[in-house]
Amino acid sequence: MTNYVIETKALTKSFGNKIALNNFELNIPSGGIHAFIGANGAGKSTLFRLLLGLESPTSGECKILDTPSGQLTPELRGRIGYVNEEHTLPNWMTSAEVTTMQRNLYPQWRQDIYESVLGNFDVQPDQKVSQLSRGERAGLNLSMALAQAPEVLILDEPTLGLDVVAKQAFLEALMYTETDVNTTIIYCSHQMEEIERVAENLIIIEDGVVKYIASPDDFCQRINYWICDIEGDTKFLTNLSCVLSVKLIEGQHHIITADQNSEHFKEYLLTQGVTNPILAPISLEKAISSVLAKNHRSPNKAA
């Protein structure tokens, strides 16, 4: 049995009447970059707060590095890195002071990693953090996070608001820094371009539940995009659970299905009197957004 770095069991968190995580089940083995994808409010940030022990679940349990989150010791915290889009740092200190404070806390600090990562960003040691641009702060934050050589590194939309150059530098540093520890990286983003490049495993979350776990190409194979002509009622489609969306575009129906054998579905369409069903290629971005948009109201929904 592989050791999971992150485990959750029936993890539920609700705020009053709103349920953020609903019987969330997730096991992440060590190593690799796992991308978390979900709409805003899907529950990702809540999940991280629970994993770090900053809040307690309404029910269920979660573990990180084989320890229940409510019992994380300082030593274990030293092995978990966390970076989020705010890149919160004490803005009254200089970057050198912030780094020194960080370095003194982590016994396994790798100064070489810090310097090589920071080299991609233009940050002067005596610059106050408040004077750094967002990209520079992100770079400083990431340099420090990687220099900690964490076993688990959680990044929650770290490149939000970064310009092209900073984003590039950030992703390069993230993917190509070798830390000697088999770091498991959890990467959250909305930006498909990043996800495609960075992820080896996709975890799609919606409404507080894990919907899909697959590698990008496995996932793409599970989603099919059909274009066909339908005369008459399309009600039979909207009741099928494998159908993610149905759109009417210039007289033709575009249907997206998930986890449905394409042969069987084609036959089924033909029996329903659908003419000329054609399977079209679908990009990862389109596939993901179809999955997430299933429950959202779509303007072109066929009657």
Next chain:
Amino acid sequence: MNKTSAIAIQIVTGDARPIFRQIVDGIRKEIATGKLAHGSKLPSVRGLAMQLMINANTVAKAYGELTTQGLLESRKGLGIFVAEPKQMLSSNEQETRLAQASQRFINDVMYLDFCPEQLTQQLLNELKLIKNK
């Protein structure tokens, strides 16, 4: 040979094909067109990943798939090399693969405005190009 050959492929995000598949197809094309000679050394997993700005594991996966297909071979301590062409598949498997590839080709071009003759001619031209290299 110790010198690493360059792999001049490009990956595109937002494409219908996942990146992994783009790398596999790209390297196959480079080998098929002769740009990557048999026995030449490929960039390391990390090197290619940095060139393409993608996750190294995806490159590793692509190299792994190509090695399984017999196009690449790993020499211990030396790196990954383009394998000498040898047929690893049985004739049944070859026929199945040919059928699948043909179907993919047909799926891709079905909606284009060419008649079967034109399609056949195009295939022959491509093959001729490879043979010449």
Next chain:
Amino acid sequence: MFDLFISEFKRYRFIAIIFCTLQILLWVLIGKMTTIVEPHDMKNMGLIFSSCFGGGIFAFASMGLHRRKNHWTYLIHRPLASDKIHLALSMAGIILLFIAFVLPFLSVLVFLDLFTSNVIEARHYWYCFHLLAVTVSAYFIGSFAALSPMKGTMLSLWLVTYLMNTATAPLWFELVADFSFIVFGFYLASKAFKVNLQENSRNSVAILCSIVALQPVLLILLMMFQGIYYHGPVTILGMHPNSNTENNNYFNFTRKELPLQFQQLLEINSDTTNKSLIRQISLSKYHHVRRKNFRAPFKNQLFLKEHRRRFALIDENSSNLWIFSHQQGVFIGRNPNTDKVVGYLSLAGFAQQLATIDAADRFQTIPAIVDFRFVQTNDRIYTVDFKNKKIALKHQLPADEYYTKTVTFMFERAVFQSNKATYFIDQIDFDNKTKQVTAEHIIPHPTEIIYYDNVAITEVLNGFLVRYNDYHFYGVDQAGSALVYAKHDGDIKQISSYAFTENRVPSLLRNQPFILSPIVMNIVDGIVPSAIKYSTQTPKQYHYFWQQQRPFHIWLFCLLAALFSSIATYLLVRKMPLSNSNKTLWTLANLIFALPGLVAFLLLTNWHHFHLKKYRQTKRNQQAESTAELASVKEHANV
């Protein structure tokens, strides 16, 4: 940890220095207008208030800034235990508050000590320590309120009013109280500083401390509640007891005009002398004994708590001020204009050199300065004659007595009280600067009480009539009044006394400070001087519940209130996901804390999450919906 301390210090260093500088400038300005070391209500209150509010506001600001989601994550998620983090922040906080609120005044004192001849000694520096204790305690209690997940803990800020109390006390008591507040506050704040700020503490001691922290303010709120359930409705119905002036209760009695009070007491016995007295008092004047109680200062008591009028002896022939030095035991004369010491005054008289004064001649206890001209200790009064440079003993009390009221002049007499008797002395004799006097009348108190609510005196043909009123004359909640006739020929007799059996409001509404929290607040208010002065302060001998004789139904109410609170707590706590030890703790605690404890329970826990039917129903529905959806997804997904 040290890095974090430096980091937090640097964050607010600039503001602290600005505060310090501004205050120093303010003191320089004050120094130009008045004497800095002269005690004054405004100075004391200004310093204490600003320290208190400063500490509290700083707590809310700094913890509030740290509490923000991402900032909290940055602070807490590191390989450093949370209590060490809190310690580092606290140390920085203490230093910053010292710079902002204590250093200014301390600098001023040091300057005056080194460069002027002002009397600056231990009691001045101890005051600075007290300021530090006040601001640090307010900071810790404020941190506790700012960090706690339950908003009800804000009410604990009321505790700082204890720090603001102006009652004088022995130095050891002040230091113990200060130290206790610092430790208590630190403990509360430290336990509130947890990784998960949304969670309530599970530590039994922390829970008990947070209940205690709320008790004073909850007691007051529960008492004020009578405005809603009693005074309001009763006023609306036009039946408020204040409007019932016919009732023969203490409240109405004390609001009668003095002649009527005296008359009512005289009419109790239909003696012939009484009838004559009634006629006489209709024309006479009335005076009260001083309202304020007298107490000689404690050694090294915090200097700004002294009364302004007690600052110095004033020499009417010059501008010299004579200030008592606790350390030396003598008065030190100083000319404020030339800043020169002009002499020393001890029991033996005036001297030019401090060294020439023997230890035996120095004051053994700290005297108070009364009316700028009398020197009064607990059992002696001296007058000082600056012209002839003499000090004379004016009056001395017997061994087991001490003064409780300073002198009031009335009817050509000097009148004051001790714990046992009221003294009448001829005024001219008293004013005479050299003669030691003996009292014309020494009227023993009618009961054991030391301080009476109100003592009024009138003069009749053959003597004085003295009327004593007290809310607890015969015992707790047993109001009474007595009238004593002191004849000029020496005969003293008690004419009458009256025990009020009727009351303005029902007994359960009187003395609510006791019955709502008989054990806890009764003890707390007995130990720490309360910042709230109740109008019916029980005399010291009746202060604790074991000293009090109360009617049975009061004790029954206390018992029932305690049982009710405990049982209600038990019922509410059953369905909550607390550990068994916590559940037992709450149930048993509220047996002792009674009703304020029950309110503390409602404020400090989220009991309503587990007891409101509507909430549970919604949750169940939502769970049913989502489980169904999950099932349909799982059918098709390869999870």
